[in-house]
Amino acid sequence: MAERTIRVDYLARVEGEGALKVRIENGRVEDVELKIFEPPRFFEAFLRGRSYLEAPDITARICGICPVAYQMSSAHAMERALGMTVDGPLRELRRLLYCGEWIESHALHIYLLHAPDFLGYPDAIRLAKDHPEAVAHGLALKKAGNALMQVLGGREIHPINPRVGGFYRVPTRGELEALRPMLSNALGLAEETVRFVAGLDFPDIEEEYEFVALQHPREYPMNEGSVASSRGLHLPVTEFEDVFEEVQVPHSNALQSVRRGAGSYLVGPLARYALNHDRLSPRALSAAHAAGLPPVVRNPYRSIVVRAVEVVYAVEEALRILDAYTPPPAPYVEPPASFHATEGAAITEAPRGMLYHRYRLNADGLIDEAKIVAPTSQNQKRIEDDLRHLVERSLDLDEATLTDACERAIRNHDPCISCATHFLSLDVERR
Amino acid sequence: MHEEALLRDLVRKVGEVAHAHRAERVTRVRLWVGAFAHLSPPQLRERWTTAAADTPAERAELDIEFSHDTSDPRATGIVLVSVDAEPSR
Numbered sequence: 112m113a114e115r116t117i118r119v120d121y122l123a124r125v126e127g128e129g130a131l132k133v134r135i136e137n138g139r140v141e142d143v144e145l146k147i148f149e150p151p152r153f154f155e156a157f158l159r160g161r162s163y164l165e166a167p168d169i170t171a172r173i174c175g176i177c178p179v180a181y182q183m184s185s186a187h188a189m190e191r192a193l194g195m196t197v198d199g200p201l202r203e204l205r206r207l208l209y210c211g212e213w214i215e216s217h218a219l220h221i222y223l224l225h226a227p228d229f230l231g232y233p234d235a236i237r238l239a240k241d242h243p244e245a246v247a248h249g250l251a252l253k254k255a256g257n258a259l260m261q262v263l264g265g266r267e268i269h270p271i272n273p274r275v276g277g278f279y280r281v282p283t284r285g286e287l288e289a290l291r292p293m294l295s296n297a298l299g300l301a302e303e304t305v306r307f308v309a310g311l312d313f314p315d316i317e318e319e320y321e322f323v324a325l326q327h328p329r330e331y332p333m334n335e336g337s338v339a340s341s342r343g344l345h346l347p348v349t350e351f352e353d354v355f356e357e358v359q360v361p362h363s364n365a366l367q368s369v370r371r372g373a374g375s376y377l378v379g380p381l382a383r384y385a386l387n388h389d390r391l392s393p394r395a396l397s398a399a400h401a402a403g404l405p406p407v408v409r410n411p412y413r414s415i416v417v418r419a420v421e422v423v424y425a426v427e428e429a430l431r432i433l434d435a436y437t438p439p440p441a442p443y444v445e446p447p448a449s450f451h452a453t454e455g456a457a458i459t460e461a462p463r464g465m466l467y468h469r470y471r472l473n474a475d476g477l478i479d480e481a482k483i484v485a486p487t488s489q490n491q492k493r494i495e496d497d498l499r500h501l502v503e504r505s506l507d508l509d510e511a512t513l514t515d516a517c518e519r520a521i522r523n524h525d526p527c528i529s530c531a532t533h534f535l536s537l538d539v540e541r542r
Numbered sequence: 543m544h545e546e547a548l549l550r551d552l553v554r555k556v557g558e559v560a561h562a563h564r565a566e567r568v569t570r571v572r573l574w575v576g577a578f579a580h581l582s583p584p585q586l587r588e589r590w591t592t593a594a595a596d597t598p599a600e601r602a603e604l605d606i607e608f609s610h611d612t613s614d615p616r617a618t619g620i621v622l623v624s625v626d627a628e629p630s631r
Contacts, residue, residue, distance in 0.1 A: 114628050116570075117563055121622040123551045175545065223578075236578070236617055246612070 130536045131517055132362070133502050137542070140506070143499040145491065145521075147365035158481040163189045163472050164275055164446075170468070170483065171269050174527065176219065179212040179264065180461030182273045183334055184468040184483075189275045192455025192472055193446055200439040201277040202334070203432045204263060207287075208273065209333045209459070210429040211259025214252060214297065215267075216462035217380075217418045217425075220525045221304060222249025225415045228519045229311040245307060248300050252422060255290075255297035259429060262286055277443030287433050294430050301423040302398055308415045309402035317409040318497060321370065322382035323489075325460050331390045331424055332383065334459050339386050340376065341407070348458045351467055357484060368489040375492035378464025379524060380417040381408055392431070395424035411497060411523040418525070450476045461486050463525050487527040494524055510539055544580045548620060549593040555622055560598040565627030568599040572624045575608045576617040583608050586620075598627075 134142040154173055166185040171178035183205060190197055223235040232238040239246040257267040262282050264270020272278050325336030338346050346354060357366040370376050385407040399420045408417055456469035464486030471480040501520050505513055514537040560568050575583055583606040594600050
């Protein structure tokens with residue numbers, strides 16, 4: 112029979128993945144529950160039985176925005192388990208790749224997800240109509256980050272080139288040098304971005320966060336460091352699970368991480384900056400000063416400025432690495448030829464905050480147990496606390512305005528549900 | 543993860559259209575992909591075979607128009623424009 116064409120014109124949808132339930136009794140907020148519908152994805156379970164070499168490639172699929180973070184944390188954890196040391200140009204190339212991810216992820220969040228909130232637009236498309244130059248800056252920055260990912264990672268999303276021990280292939284000096292004009296231009300755009308976001312209008316709010324981030328003696332942290340907190344905690348990565356635990360709550364599919372006996376804490380740009388701002392590069396530091404940032408920023412809305420300062424840092428750091436680059440003698444450090452049962456853990460700083468991986472390997476080099484604690488699960492409980500405080504301040508708002516305010520408060524922390532929370536459904540129960 | 547949600551939604555819609563028109567097989571799917579869409583045309587092509595396995599669209603050819611217009615109100619979206627289908631015998 113004859114084939115025919117059926118006209119459809121249907122716009123594909125991503126359904127909302129978050130809901131907020133608020134219970135108010137006698138004018139007091141009794142309960143605030145942030146529900147995440149995204150089903151469990153079972154990555155820790157299906158890593159079991161796979162080769163240690165596969166972990167970076169498998170875990171990269173957890174996130175399309177920050178795949179490098181998963182590759183770095185898993186590769187470092189495996190190297191610790193196997194007693195491997197990756198240093199010199201290979202260590203620098205990893206840092207360069209991470210710069211690419213910070214640039215592209217932060218640029219995406221600043222311009223496409225967060226800036227529209229401050230300027231009164233529902234999304235970046237509407238923002239682009241009135242502020243085309245701002246969105247163009249954001250896209251140009253994102254492109255520079257993506258270019259680093261392409262050259263070092265083999266492709267922009269879910270890179271395929273990083274591996275345990277280093278890379279499958281390392282770039283030539285010429286390949287990196289070709290990125291210089293784009294990065295030099297990006298440095299100016301990044302500084303302009305700090306000026307742009309510093310001029311936004313911020314609600315006058317401060318939260319009492321316990322900031323938790325990696326801390327490194329010399330560097331603004333990306334791949335290495337010990338775990339530090341603004342309340343005096345200082346511990347090696349291997350003790351992370353002694354101090355922090357993931358708990359399941361009945362109302363959400365997402366796990367919540369808490370500091371044992373102390374409750375919620377915050378990871379991400381505000382935490383990194385609070386604990387490491389003196390290790391920023393010169394231009395990033397002067398951009399922070401010019402933007403009027405104090406050494407500790409407790410206003411969650413001003414995270415957009417800190418994120419912009421981190422973009423300046425990442426571009427400047429990328430240029431520093433590019434200047435000093437000499438290709439290593441081999442693209443990766445050879446793993447040991449024979450195995451014994453072993454275990455290793457690592458934390459690296461994803462754009463959204465600390466990402467913890469721990470693996471237990473058997474004598475065949477296969478994964479017996481995997482534990483992954485993502486930044487969003489670490490911030491989840493803290494985001495609920497922010498929302499509770501927001502609702503307490505906003506009891507007189509109508510529900511549409513309150514929904515909008517809650518979505519904004521969530522986006523301050525750039526969680527993995529950032530874009531989905533444009534579809535947050537709010538359920539207010541008043542008694 | 544949104545990539546999967548979008549793909550599943552597209553495949554589901556194509557299946558619904560095929561069913562509503564009593565089509566046995568979908569031979570061609572035309573898509574319009576916005577400048578800021580979650581999936582690029584190469585990603586769509588790569589993933590379509592798996593996403594559409596065991597559906598009437600399993601062997602459908604993808605005809606993708608990629609828009610560079612960043613000011614299009616649908617720029618973040620993917621539109622299922624039309625479906626070519628063979629009716630059941």
